[in-house]
Amino acid sequence: MKTLGYYNGKYGELEEMTVPMNDRVCWFGDGVYDAGPARNYKIFAIDEHVDRFFNSAGLLDIQVPVTKEELKEILQEMVNKMDTGNLFVYYQVTRGTGIRNHVFTEGPGNLWITLRPAEISDGEKPIKLITTEDTRFLHCNIKTLNLIPSCMASEKARKAGCQEAVFYRPGGRVTECAHSNVHIIRDGKLVTAPADNLILPGIARAHLIRMCERLGIPVSETPYTLEDLFSAQEVIVTSSSNLCLHADEIDGRPVGGKNRELLEKLRTALLEEFYEATKEE
Structure with missing residues (x-):
């Protein structure tokens, strides 16, 4: 079928x-x-x-x-x-x-x-993002069917010629994307929003964290801001459909491109993990 x-x-x-x-x-x-x-x-x-x-x-x-x-x-x-x-x-x-x-x-x-x-993206081609205020409720850790804000943000991103929208809360705290988690590389360390009630704890996010630990890359599960996002060495977007994407533009401004070696190490390792777990018998 x-x-x-x-x-x-x-x-x-x-x-x-x-x-x-x-x-x-x-x-x-x-x-x-x-x-x-x-x-x-x-x-x-x-x-x-x-x-x-x-x-x-x-x-x-x-x-x-x-x-x-x-x-x-x-x-x-x-x-x-x-x-x-x-x-x-x-x-x-x-x-x-x-x-x-x-x-x-x-x-x-x-x-x-x-x-x-469906096919998994290999993550080689960079994506473009926009930012939008996070107006969702306070139960984002539950994967509910109530996705109107995410749908509106995704449409806003499409109209802007982008692939995803990054949510931020009052004060500029970055939470996640409309249908992905977003992370940054800062000073050679992975920084990702904590798994509180403001984000969905993504399965791909968990695999990214574990892969960092396996590769000896420090991880900080702490809040970060829009300012941190724009100044990051790399911006990484993960989801179950796209295990490790990276952004080169947010709101029309260039981002990332400052630690390609670390990014590539993570991208290839996550893809290899997926290919190994799903290899043909």
């Missing part, structure tokens, strides 16, 4: 799938999600993604209708049905189905899964 969808046990091509109008996602965006790449029919970092998925659901008191192991089995079974093994694997759970009511719907949630062909 070229694409594949799943809804509470029902399968089909994405354009053929339908969901109940009373699914709470339609009324409130009431749910959480997770996603990641697959290559050669192997889902990368599946345990980490599923753990985060269940953690997000738990923080909102949403009952996932399957166990972690059952979810992983369903995902792998669906991946095996696809025409290509290089995919974007997305899954979400919504609180349930019922007449619109702000009070929670009781019982297990609804499980959605979508698969489509």
Whole structure:
């Protein structure tokens, strides 16, 4: 199959799938999600993604209708049905189905899964960024379906000819991007925003930190500002879809390009980790 969808046990091509109008996602965006790449029919970092998925659901008191192991089995079974093994694997759970009511719907949630062909970027080509004020709520550590501010920021970036938007809070503290984490290299050290309630603790972010530790590169999980961003040796953007990108322009101003050796060491090491974990048997 070229694409594949799943809804509470029902399968089909994405354009053929339908969901109940009373699914709470339609009324409130009431749910959480997770996603990641697959290559050669192997889902990368599946345990980490599923753990985060269940953690997000738990923080909102949403009952996932399957166990972690059952979810992983369903995902792998669906991946095996696809025409290509290089995919974007997305899954979400919504609180349930019922007449619109702000009070929670009781019982297990609804499980959605979508698969489509996708490739991981090698990160060689630099990207362009814009900055925009972070007007989101204070639960950014939960991977919820309420993504309007991120959608607005992503569209703003597109109109500016850029690939991502960097959020900042009052006082200039950089948090993350619309759908990525952002980090800087400063004085040969990786500086990344702390995993508090203002950012989503990205799986790719965790892999970047671990790779730095493996390579002997110091890491500081501390807040940094727009001023730090513009003066950084390098600006790195990570996500599950793009493991290690770098920026050469923000708001039309040139950035980075001052520690290419360290950047390249990280980029190649992260790609090699991904290729090794998803190599063809």
